[in-house]
Amino acid sequence: MAATPSIMVPLGSQAPDFNLPDVVSGRQVALSDLKDAPALLVMFICNHCPYVKHVQRELASLCREYQARGVAVVAINSNDASAYPEDGPGPMAEEARRLNYTFPYLYDETQEVARAYQAACTPDFFVYDQNRRLVYRGQMDDSRPGNGVPVTGRDLRAALDAVLAGKPVPTEQRPSLGCNIKWKPGKAPSHWGG
Numbered sequence: 001m002a003a004t005p006s007i008m009v010p011l012g013s014q015a016p017d018f019n020l021p022d023v024v025s026g027r028q029v030a031l032s033d034l035k036d037a038p039a040l041l042v043m044f045i046c047n048h049c050p051y052v053k054h055v056q057r058e059l060a061s062l063c064r065e066y067q068a069r070g071v072a073v074v075a076i077n078s079n080d081a082s083a084y085p086e087d088g089p090g091p092m093a094e095e096a097r098r099l100n101y102t103f104p105y106l107y108d109e110t111q112e113v114a115r116a117y118q119a120a121c122t123p124d125f126f127v128y129d130q131n132r133r134l135v136y137r138g139q140m141d142d143s144r145p146g147n148g149v150p151v152t153g154r155d156l157r158a159a160l161d162a163v164l165a166g167k168p169v170p171t172e173q174r175p176s177l178g179c180n181i182k183w184k185p186g187k188a189p190s191h192w193g194g
Contacts, residue, residue, distance in 0.1 A: 003051070003144075004121040004180040008137060011171060015040065015132040016116035020076065020106035023093040029074060029104045031132070037072035039163040040128040041156075044119040044181065046077045047095045048086045050145050051178035052122050058151040059123070059140065060099045066160050073103035078114035079122070079182040081107075087182070114181050115189055121178035127159045127169070135163055138173040 019030040034040055041063070045052045052059075063073045081088035089107050096105040108114055117126060127136035136159035143149040155174065162169045183189075 003177045005175040005177050006124045006138060007118045007120045008173070008175055009118050009126070009134060011134050011137075013134040015042070015126075015128045015134070016113070018076070018106070018108075018113045018116070020108055020113060021089075022104040023089040023107050024096050024101075024105060029106055034072035034074070035132075038070050038130050039066075039160060040072045040132060041066065041074075041160065042117065042126040042128070043073070043075045044078060044114060044117070044122055044124040045075045046079045046084075046087045046122045046179075046182075047091055048079075048084055049122040049179040054143065054145045055123060055140055055151050055153075056099055058153055060101055062140075062153040062157065064102050067102055069164060071160060071164070074106055075101070075103055076106045076108050076113055076117075076119075078108035078111045078119060080111075080184045081109070082184070084182050111181070111184060118189075119181055121176060121180055123178055124176050125156055127156070127163060129163050135159065135169040136173060137176075139176040142174075144177060 017031045019028055022029050079087040092105050129135050140156045141152050141154040143151040159169045
């Protein structure tokens with residue numbers, strides 16, 4: 001299984017704006033809607049990727065736990081649904097209900113939000129502080145399909161705990177690994193795969 005690592009976007013980068021439809025509620029969700037939360041977790045996920053499937057139950061649990069502590073959470077699917085129909089809005093809504101996702105599952109049809117965030121793979125995680133400056137980007141934990149390491153969310157939890165405690169997040173961070181974003185023909189950014 002070929003894996004694509006996340007791009008380690010410079011820490012301190014400002015969260016790019018977005019305004020995308022939530023496939024479950026049908027409402028638009030914008031970055032500005034989440035301005036009061038002490039931390040923001042933006043995840044790029046999809047339905048079909050084995051790396052996402054491997055972590056999705058722990059991910060749903062982790063998000064419920066941190067949302068209860070005030071963290072704003074959104075998941076974004078930027079895959080080309082014409083080539084990967086299981087990543088379209090209908091199947092996304094079914095998946096969100098099946099897994100009891102408590103966060104908005106947003107559809108980035110134009111792929112512009114993925115480009116703005118420099119998302120490269122699924123899953124790809126970005127944690128922002130209250131000022132929406134990037135403090136963490138990288139893996140959820142060391143677990144990968146078939147490596148036998150339990151899915152705990154250790155790395156992501158440590159970053160969120162630090163932000164909520166007003167402490168610095170360690171700058172030594174490991175890239176996430178997963179399936180590449182499924183770019184539409186001619187849309188893949190030239191400086192990263194697709």
